[in-house]
Amino acid sequence: MPLRPDTVIENATIITGDPNRPYASRVGLWNGVILGVDDDLDTLDEPAHVIDAAGATLLPGFNDVHAHSVWFGQTLMEADLGACRTSEEVYRALGERVKDAGAEWVIASNFHPLALQDGPLRIDRLDDIGDGRPVVIKHNSGHALTVSSEALRRAGIALDHPDQPDGGEIRVDEHGRPTGLLDENAMRPVQALLQPESETLITRALDLATSRYVSEGLTSVTDAGIAGGWIGHSPREFGAYQTARDKRLLSTRMQTMITIDALHDVAGAPEDATVRSLSAGVRTGVGDEWLQIGPAKIFTDGSLIGSTAAMSQDYHHCTHHRGYFQGDPELMRDHALEAAAGGWSLAMHAIGDAAVDYAVDVIGEARRRFGVPRMPHRIEHGGVVRDDQLAAIAGVDAVLVPQPRFIAEFGDAMIDKLGPDRSLLSYPGQRVLDAGVVLPGSSDRPVAGGAPLSVIQAFVERCTESGQDYGPADRITAAQAVHAYTVGSAQATGWAGRKGQIIPGQLADLVVLGQDPTDPGTDPSEIADIPVLATVVGGETVFGDEHWTTLSPAHKETLL
Template sequence: MRIDLIIERARIWTGDPGRPRAGRVGVWGGRVFGLDEQLDGVSADLVLDAGGAFLAPGFNDVHAHSVWFGQTLLELDLSGAASAEEMLQRIAGHAASLPEGAWVVASNFNPLGIRGSAASRDDLDRATGGRPLWVKHASGHAYTLNGAGLAAVGIADHPSGHIDGGRIVTDASGRATGLIEENAMSIVQRYHLPDSRSDIVKALRAATERYVSEGLTSVTDAGVAGGWIGHSPQEFGAYQLAREQGALRTRMQPMIALDALHDLAGHDDDPVASGLDAGLRTGLGDEWLQLGPVKVFTDGSLLGSTAAMTEDYEQCPGNHGYLLGEPEELREKVLRAASAGWSLALHAIGDRAVDFAIETIAEAQRRSGAPAIPNRIEHGGVVRDDQLPLLAEHRIALAPQPFFITTFGDGMAAKLGSGRIERSYPAASLLRHGAMLPGSSDRPVAPGAPLGVIQAFVERLTESGAPYGPNERISAEQALAAYTRGSAEATGWAGRKGVLAPGMLADMVVLSDDLTAVPSERISQLDVLATVVGGELRHGSLDERG
């Protein structure tokens, strides 16, 4: 028999507990044909020599923002800015290259990384030469505008009125500082959005090219088409266009933002439901592009002290964050989406928000049954011990982001205190309770290269090197399993990808060494030699054998 591809002389970690290691893998029709002795007597159109390199199932990030990430690759990058002076210098240099009156758009700003005083809105006006400025915070939950930017989007110098679930921050005199939080960000987005389909395709091409260079073969986009996280009401259509044009280099599963859904008419026997026209819902699509869950924001961020906690933030008496809206109204919207067949993905960072998410998902499953693609909680910045068994009982996937610890850990520890960091972004305790543990980054909120996230799973060290909830550390092999078969389970693809076994999708990453065997500090330094998606080499190269 002749098949499409055989990769030989590899140190293969299959992810299959029944057959954990192998040396050869064959591919036919985009799927794994066999391993080792299953390939005896079989030839292939292409035979590649891995030269003893380490081969594993392709990485799968279940929570990233691909259009947003792609845009950051095309915008001014403020990551790593350590002072107001450095931030202002970068902005001034970029602004000088733009036409007069053009917007200066910057991404990846982390206010917790700024030493000393922050730049004022007047400082920012001087840096841009009067051009309007839009700074997107790395958290995704705040923007900073200068005075010209505030005026352009229609925010008064001394704003008045209340914004439910959001805030235009003012100083002691009532003057807008330029900081805009949570739901108030919609004011800025109404001015700038929607993005064009061609711009979205360009961002997706840039993002997925980076993904495959890092060994990612599947990614879930955590919110498109609505709310402050979306870029256009036609965003999923832009994903389809990107696929048709060959711009998608990885498999994609976009979530639809709750705000994109609307009430659906139906038969009197049908449940009261909300969704998309024609009843389109989670699961539509194929192994390359599939509608994921509906994305719902229940609270804010740790970085902005807006995540909803049951206890006050450390050194902030009276501030325990808040839910983004009236709980009963939000719960009813979520239940109506579940009635239409949508799986649920509830952003919940604080433990109070996790309570709300667990209760709402449990009620949705009582009413509508457990969906084929599991219901999920995104983040879990603080998860109490009493909540862990409920996640396992209701088969709710929790998607934590361990690289938040590497990037923002010192600031998060200061806000939470020593007790709560032991329950922050859990990993080991999820496994102990038999709950799902996928791999995810929330990129571009934090860096998203999978090897770095895997190292963070293992080490749990802050940017200063301090331990952060060390009892939640897991082994490198457990972290690799999370980024492969754990992610497949959380996204509804268990038994079809995430493991190298006959019949599985032939998605693979080839690394310069065995990440389960090297010292943990070396994991992020390994080279991605090749990435294979559906049996096709989409990054790197291996020697071809005659």
């Protein structure tokens, strides 16, 4: 008996991601998967529903392989400093938050310190605004906090000549008094006062974040670090993800990286390898197409904007400073290899080229000793990547995960940090493809804007916020950028062949756009403004026009 599709979408411009049949005009969905396109459907029964797309463009659902979903969701609940361009604007925003907040802490997000036009924040002003309550300002980079004296006091940080932590810095003035700026590991004492965060807060953040995701065409997202370290929110964070899924609060498919800090020694038989894992030996790959554990996240260095990323040469205009590693390199190596021995893929944060060298070396050793991983090993970011390093990344069959949106938002500051020559090696695009390395789509949201079409535009334009070219040789086409956000992302996350293309048997995850971003007539500067008309996850419309769930063969209407 012929199969009856749940839904057929017709009269569409479908970009399939299939090199054997790159375009189609209709697609059939059944039970959450794709049945086929065009003439594949001719032998099937009449569908339960038909949607006339009226010429709209259908793509595989976008897949962001590096974002921070709980953190992003929290920014939607906290004071938003993203638009502040002067310290006075920051103080006013915090003052308004103090009036509205009933909580003990005053917390703000999306702070861009380099955007301030009238100098840095002053701790005494934060103390006045807090009026006895601790003030915590989260920098958009995620690698720094600016806090009040009360926050320092509660965290046990001395207000005069404080002891400096390994892998971080408590910034002080000329008298040795803290300015309130905490870099990298120096954040941890303050974070320890706010964590673990409750399951209720985490699930609320995930609800807010994934609701935003689907409005932008995202159907899959990887959370790049949960359950431990300075990036985690609770040791029970994956459990909160499960609760969110059980309560139908996850609008997108989610993969989570577990930070290396959350792994621990797990005993085995005498003949077994020494491994670092979760209890019971839980490791990369556990889960299903809706919620899965991905790689182990390892922070090797810091931030480019904060000048804490580990470089092989001094920062531009900064003598004798090359950044630093976040921990002892040998200990980090041991932990990474023990995780790999326990079946974990590795996702190594490496922004500076010295950190990239280190990550390639560790991944190469892991692959030699423990074989092909469950899903690809990865290097996150690549703020500076030389051509020889790209060849080495290809040689160990790893994935590089750059964020082109950084260029559009922070490119001027990055050129200042790197100088004109090294900026040509920063956050590569075309060079990744030329080296034969998988290029996925990612944003690092909320560090930078995460709407996929805006990231695709940044892939194509590679212009800074002031309009400077930024490594123009690494520009890619809109078609290549769409491929990265769909096919490339599926490959990077271990889902090649199951998602990322509109072909029979793959998951029925789609985004419907009002214009084809890959059309030669589309102005690259307008890609981010293309409307998202609908988003479908597993055959179910989770965002968009209500007709997607109501049309039938006897009552056809158009989407537009």
